[in-house]
Amino acid sequence: MSQHLINEYRAELDRLRAASGSRRESVLREAFKDLLKRWGRAQDLQFIAEHDILTKQMTRIYVDGALLHGLRVPFGYWEAKDESDDLDKEIEAKFRKGYPKDNIVFTDDATAILWQDGAEVLRAKMQADDDSLLNLLTVFFAHERKEVADFNKAVKQFAADLPHVLAALRERIAEKNAQSREFAAAAQAFLKHARDAINPAVSEDDVREMLIQHILTEDIFAKVFDNPDFHQQNNVAAELKKLEDVLFKRGEKSTLLRALAPYYAGIASTAALIQSHSEKQGFLKALYEDFYKAYNRKAADRLGVVYTPGEIVRFMIRSADWLCEKHFGKNLIDRGVEILDPATGTGTFIVELLEHFRGNHDKLRHKYKEELHANEVAILPYYVANLNIEATYQAITGQFAEFENLCLVDTLDNVDALGIHSGHQFDLLGSLSDENIERIKRQNRRKISVIIGNPPYNANQQNENDDNKNRAYGHIDKRIKNTYIKESNAKKPKAYDMYARFYRWAADRLSDEGIVAFITNRSFLWAKTYDGFRKLALRDFAEIWVCDLGGDWKQKGDGGGANVFGISTGVAICFLVKKKKSSADRIHYGSQSHTLALEDKLSAIAHGNLGDVSATEVRPDNLGYWIDPGHPDFGQHIPMISEKTKKAKGPRGIDAIFREFTNGINTARDSWVYGIKDADVSSKISFFGSIYNAHRDGKKFDTSIKWSRNLKKRRKSGVRDSFSGKEFSAIIYFT
Template sequence: MTTLGWEGWARDIAAIAAAHVTRIRGLLAQTRSAPARQFEVFLADLRGTLNDSITADEAIDTLAQHLVTRPVFEALFDGYDLVATNPVAAAMERMLATLDEHGPAAENETLESFYAAVRRRVRGVDNAEGRQRILVELYDQFFSVAFRRVADRLGIVYTPIEIVDFILRSADAVLRREFGQGLTDEGVHILDGFAGTGTFLVRLLQSGLIRPADLARKYARELHGNEILLLAHHIAGVNIQTTYTDLTGQPEHFPGLVLTDTFQPWHQSWQPGRLPSPPITVIVGNPPYSVGQASANDNNANERYPDLDEEIRRTYADRSTATNKNSLYNSYIRAIRWASLRIGDRGVIAFVTPNGLLDGNSTDGLRKSLADEFATIHVFDLGGDQKGDWRREGGKIFGAGSQVGICVIVLVRDRTRVPPASVHYGRVGDYLGREAKLARVAAAEDILTVASTAIVPNSQGDWLNQRSDTFLAYLALGDGGIFERHGRGYETGRDVWVYGSSAAGLRRVMRRATETYAGVLDGHATNDESLIKWTVTLQSLAKRRVPLPYDERPPVQATYRPFCPQWMYADRNWS
């Protein structure tokens, strides 16, 4: 894919899209102009067709993003009369036509050689899978490079086609084994709660898992998708509709796609005509992976979901023995909890997720809950964790999009069966590169045919690397054991700033930080981590305009973690 230069193209997009936003805002500022009047119509169409919470800023950003991607979009969907059958496409086209009439921007001309290469590539695609690969590669680069903050906040990672197809085949096979039904059968509703550009539903239509005689019914009533990003939602709708048109010759608008934050309305009544009211039998997809911003400097915090997070607290968190449970509010774990609530008494969940849930103390409560809530659990571990033995773990399934290991997990809910669940674990193999792993996934028929081992979880919720109960008989070091008092030492939110091996070096760092903080109080805001490390506490002090002058007292000696003597800057406001 490097021949198309996706990465170079994506790096150019951020600046070009920003220029489009500026141009559009300038046109809309003239409130009586044709663009301003057409924008009001456009925004009303979006709200009436998709979601009445769409803001003007979201609509403007989407227009700018679509202006940059439009040549690729037109190449991919050339020959389809989308305006006649797709209301969002029609509204978008009317708005873009008005913008084009009023000072068309020249920014895209710098990318014309790239667009020409894409057109040549698209003309050479002679199968449905090829078009999906281009879409996945395009929007993966689009969001992860050009709009990195959006990708990080929402945990956007687009799924390789091999993984998509494997999940769909596995959902069908498991559904047939457990309930004697397939994805094609009437009454089997299928939901992708994180639809992206629609790859899962498109590949399902193309897979042959749905019989030709069932396609019309499935498409009209039993396929559902949610997507939070307006541009991705638009692409998904067109992608699914054109696929159905290819298969049936009928250019029917796809009614099952909803612009919504899947985590937000999980507890509410489903609105007729918007969100699926029938019970969902199968949930498939690639949930977002995002535990939150890495630093307060990012100013890019995730959404909070009090109701859903309370469900996690009373289940996965309450049953965990971990001290720090923050990782349980990662978006992919929220997705598992949401799907567990949404699936009802009978059905299948098939996700590709980080494999951290399979082992470790922080997710022991999650594993205990899954074993109690589901009848059967199938896991296909694809490895790729870069924090451990990375050579053995092998290639990263999502490339640069993820540093964690990945697995496919299929959960079977059947309330008539007594817990705990039977757990089956298979692994793709060690020391394999990404392409070799994807080849093995593509060659596997489904998760039932993968060589696996039956696991009997122990009382601590261990699946892999089960601990020995022998250790429970040993005398503890703390908590009433050998040592009466113990601790982890003086902990801070910026250890690399307030601790140092050199007292002189520590003084230089903290002088710079306190000078930067003083500048912020004088109106010179910055998120530069080379100058200051923000935490919630420090931001609160700055908001209240509390001065923090440099402490001239010499640094003190402290024991760090807990056996390494270091110098420490002893102002607790910087802890």
């Protein structure tokens, strides 16, 4: 396999030379880049072009390529030079600038030189017919730090041990709650505060899990960022620390967490390998994602726990900056431009905004203190965001300053700052801590100019058996019903996806002018149920840009291909520009080819902005379709049926050919009640009935059968059913 890749590389290099007539590094390095990508992909390594590193000298450098582990820990690097350069002198110059020496390949058109662990290891002739290049790359890809190998083993063991640790912690909390009045009172006080400040639906179980997350993650942050006092300094963490101090007697915590000790040790040793602050951020984000999925996979899915690749974040920031200057004559760093990330997760967007503002410290200090805002509802990512943001600011400015504009709050419940609409709910906030509540109210007093981020991606629950529903948001859902759904022509529009809620919230929060930049599910581009959203977006915004990244595994053509999040649902970036009394009549639409691999998709947008995108101006049709216009305008014809005609009394109000219509036989359980033989159907229904009647507790439902909402209610009411097995009907069944 490896020799095959070398042969392909040499053939491609020959084609590039013949086609370009050039020996310049910028032309010929593409062949070697493809070789590294393919070889790395076979070892689950991701290739990142123009990878940035913050050196020990606090300068930013860009290597031509980096291969990263899944946890964003660097595996190795590549730097290319022209054949006319003196490669050895170029290597010396690069090392003086702070280039890594642990596992890096330097190449020109003639020679490859491998450095590992601070010393030159091998040289190879790029075009020689011998095995020197194969040997060099074999050694390069075989390099593995012991710390990384040990950590990978610890991660696997962590997933196996964590359920037992969680059970012990939950048992300990239950015992303490029953035996200690002090702990029970403290837990109830925290519960009241959490309901007031975070979410009215917060339960005792939620408080318990917040406490557990706090206990489990203290060491993680201390190891990665060398800040053991964070949990005592942070305004919300301090409240949880009080609960923890009441929970444990001396030595109890370390005893309970003993099984996870190799995991924490692995974090410490692996984090020590990461020199630059930006790579530590990537490591912590990936660590958080893996931790949360091991801790609670359903919650991770519901909250949309997945980090946004840095290339996409930087593209969105540069593009928002470009749009801000184009439409409002200001840049993001200028005073008066207030920026909010409403679902900040691990703080990626705020961190990259700080990096974007690097080099102008006076404006950066003001922006950091006054005009950067972020919200997060889950306690674990809230902690990560705090550390990421504050550590990044300190790395840039050389000064530590608390990031006072990060709020622990559910953005979709925080509706006090929205425009007044029918059914508007005013201030829902109480106080988790006086400081946190003041942060929220301070944010609500600000006129937000730019809303940017990655809203939670989880869609509506697909199956009642999943028991993993998104909660309802009264005010936002009513706004969706009165706007997107009201404008929809879909038979049964469902526009309550989390990202649709965030679009609705953001459109209301911006007031008269501003920019919304979200990366979300791409179904809003074409799905019938989002026609109301598309129509209103055209009215509410002056300019709309869409970068369609594809990746929908269920579609062929440009909807398919690699997915930038590794999920099955396609992804798109949408930029909406709002201006006073101005609406859009066209969409700027650009899409990536479905043939691109993941690293190529990220590389294509790694250094540009919307101004560099090859976009087509698309005029939406009158049915609310943005892309692929030209659907037949059925709205000009008399419908076959309509609800209005069915409900009309007398001839008035009739606007359809037929008055009566029905869904026909609708079982919603065809696989259970239809079959080829009577005996097959009888057996299936008997089994279904036995599971239904045997159910007792009304909480955890046996997933051997399909439970609908109504069936659950029926069983909870104590209704039992029986099957006689005497009546069957023959039908013609179409599929």
